[in-house]
Each structure stands twice: as structure tokens, then as C-alpha cells.
Amino acid sequence: MADTREMGLVVVGAGGRMGQALIRAIHATPGLCLSGAVERTGSPLIGRDASAHAGLEASGIKITDDPLPAFAAAQGVLDFTTPAATVEFAGYAAQAGIAHIIGTTGCSDEDEVRIKAAARHAPIVKSGNMSLGVNLLAGLVKKAAEALPAEDFDIEILEMHHRHKVDAPSGTALLLGAAAAEGREINLSENSVRSRDGHTGARQTGTIGFATLRGGSVVGDHSVILAGTGERITLSHQAEDRTIFARGAVRAALWAHGRKPGLYSMLDVLGLN
Ligand SMILES: NC(=O)C1=CN([C@@H]2O[C@H](COP(=O)(O)OP(=O)(O)OC[C@H]3O[C@@H](n4cnc5c(N)ncnc54)[C@H](OP(=O)(O)O)[C@@H]3O)[C@@H](O)[C@H]2O)C=CC1
Numbered sequence: 001m002a003d004t005r006e007m008g009l010v011v012v013g014a015g016g017r018m019g020q021a022l023i024r025a026i027h028a029t030p031g032l033c034l035s036g037a038v039e040r041t042g043s044p045l046i047g048r049d050a051s052a053h054a055g056l057e058a059s060g061i062k063i064t065d066d067p068l069p070a071f072a073a074a075q076g077v078l079d080f081t082t083p084a085a086t087v088e089f090a091g092y093a094a095q096a097g098i099a100h101i102i103g104t105t106g107c108s109d110e111d112e113v114r115i116k117a118a119a120r121h122a123p124i125v126k127s128g129n130m131s132l133g134v135n136l137l138a139g140l141v142k143k144a145a146e147a148l149p150a151e152d153f154d155i156e157i158l159e160m161h162h163r164h165k166v167d168a169p170s171g172t173a174l175l176l177g178a179a180a181a182e183g184r185e186i187n188l189s190e191n192s193v194r195s196r197d198g199h200t201g202a203r204q205t206g207t208i209g210f211a212t213l214r215g216g217s218v219v220g221d222h223s224v225i226l227a228g229t230g231e232r233i234t235l236s237h238q239a240e241d242r243t244i245f246a247r248g249a250v251r252a253a254l255w256a257h258g259r260k261p262g263l264y265s266m267l268d269v270l271g272l273n
């Protein structure tokens, strides 16, 4: 039986790589309890004990494909799924008026508009990377981009992830690109080069380039390279374990609980904004 003073959280995508890490993080965090676990209709995990599936002792919380009752009984939802699922869950969380913590990456501009609309009714924390290290790195990237003139230093962002990742560039690479663009006071989408192939011509001054590697079990490596003539600065982060993202997500849930509706970032949660 859940302690009524605890914040009850639903994990959507409960059987996924992040879903399982989130369930372990909830169980390890005082003041939080797992109140629901959701997977897509047709998943072989429906009916399984969510905590046992995450490698813990059974908690009695069965994985369901019906989000509405789970959201109605919770104070927050942790969502690391797919863009289509996240947009749907944002609507349900808004209806229930509960905090929605979104780690899902690869959302289109249209998805972002719908998420922003849901944030008029409930607090949403959304970030391409929930770790403390990456959010701190974003601040350093912004400062470096501001300090080093675009005419002298080219910015390139390199990322590598496991073979299962479906979106590119990663949400983190885009977050770091946005930090660099902010430092340079330019618009990222108008100044980014997302891929190169064939006879590309020489590099255009002031652009921010992205390069993507995929393979093996890499949790998440990111480097921001500021390349000048005769010298190069590299600011890097290596994620060794998904626990760092899950810890950030539960911290965001506790921060967002009872907060006024709005779209917040991890910089708000960590007080780095
Ligand atoms: N912001 C951050 O800090 C981080 C973000 N991420 C992002 O989180 C997302 C998930 O990553 P990861 O855990 O590796 O991926 P997984 O594929 O392992 O997990 C996603 C889970 O969501 C489930 N799912 C899909 N559609 C629905 C639906 N409609 N309802 C309920 N569940 C659904 C999937 O089920 P099924 O497999 O059956 O389709 C799967 O279990 C990605 O976008 C990734 O980039 C990842 C790590 C950190």
C-alpha cells in the first residue's frame, strides 16, 4: 500500500531501457513511489510486475496498456518513449493536471507545439538530457562559444550512441548546439549543418556542424569541438550508466510537483538557468 505522503509516479515505456532505470530510481528515492507502469497495447509485458521486470523485488504494480486510470491515481509521469507516444501522454497528463517529465528525443516541430500547448495545463519538464553533467557542460559550451569569435573558431558536435538508437542527431547534441548558438547569439536551425556527404564545398563560417556515430552498447558520448587555426578546444561528456538520466528525471518530478503549469527545462530544475 502506497504511503499517501509519497509522490506517486507512473512510468510510461516501463519495459524500455530507460523505463527500467526509472523504476529502479523511484524505488531508491525517499518520498517517491511507483504508482503505475504503462506499455503500448500488444506489448508482451502487459500484466508483468513492473518492478520485477526492472530487476527488483515485485511491488504489485502490473504493467498496463491503459494510461488513463494510472494517470488519474498519480502525481506525476516519467516519459522516455517515442515522440508520438509522448504527445499523447502530454494530453493525458494535462487532463489529470499532473507533472510530466519528458526525456523522449527526436520530437518534430509539430510535436513541440503540441507539448507546449499541454504545458498550459500542467507543469512539464522536458530535456534532451537529464544528467547533471551534460546540463553543466551546456553552460560551459555557451561561455566558450561566446568568448571565441566565429571567424576564428568553428564549432562541431560529435556524438556516439548504442546501435538501438533511432534518432539523429541526439537530443543532447541538439541541446549542446542550442547552447553554442545562444552563446553566439544566432539561430541554431538557420546555422546548423546536420550531415555532410560528397562534394560539400568549404565550411561556411559561423555554422555549427553535427556528426553522428552509432554502434555497440555506448550509453552516450558527446564532444563539442571548437576548432581554431593551430589550436582546438574539446568539451566532452561520457555517460557510463543510464542511472544518471533516471536520477535527473526523479529530481525533476519532485521539483515539478505542485508547480504552476509551464514548460520547464533541466536548467530550471538544477538552478542553472
Ligand atoms: N533525456 C534523457 O536524458 C534521455 C533520453 N532518452 C530518450 O528516451 C527515449 C527512450 O529511450 P530508450 O529507453 O533507450 O528506448 P526503448 O526503446 O528501450 O524504450 C522505449 C519504451 O517505450 C515503449 N513505448 C513505445 N510506444 C509506447 C506507447 N504508445 N505507450 C507506452 N509505451 C510505449 C517501448 O515499447 P516497445 O519496445 O514495445 O515499442 C519501449 O518499451 C528515446 O527517445 C531516447 O533518446 C534516453 C536516455 C536519456
Ligand SMILES: O=C(O)C1=N[C@H](C(=O)O)C[C@H](O)C1
Residues within 6 Å of the ligand: 105, 128, 129, 161, 165, 169, 170, 171, 172, 173, 219, 220, 221, 239
Ligand atoms: O537514446 C539514448 O540512449 C539517449 N538519448 C538521449 C539523446 O538523444 O541525447 C540522451 C542520452 O544521450 C541517451
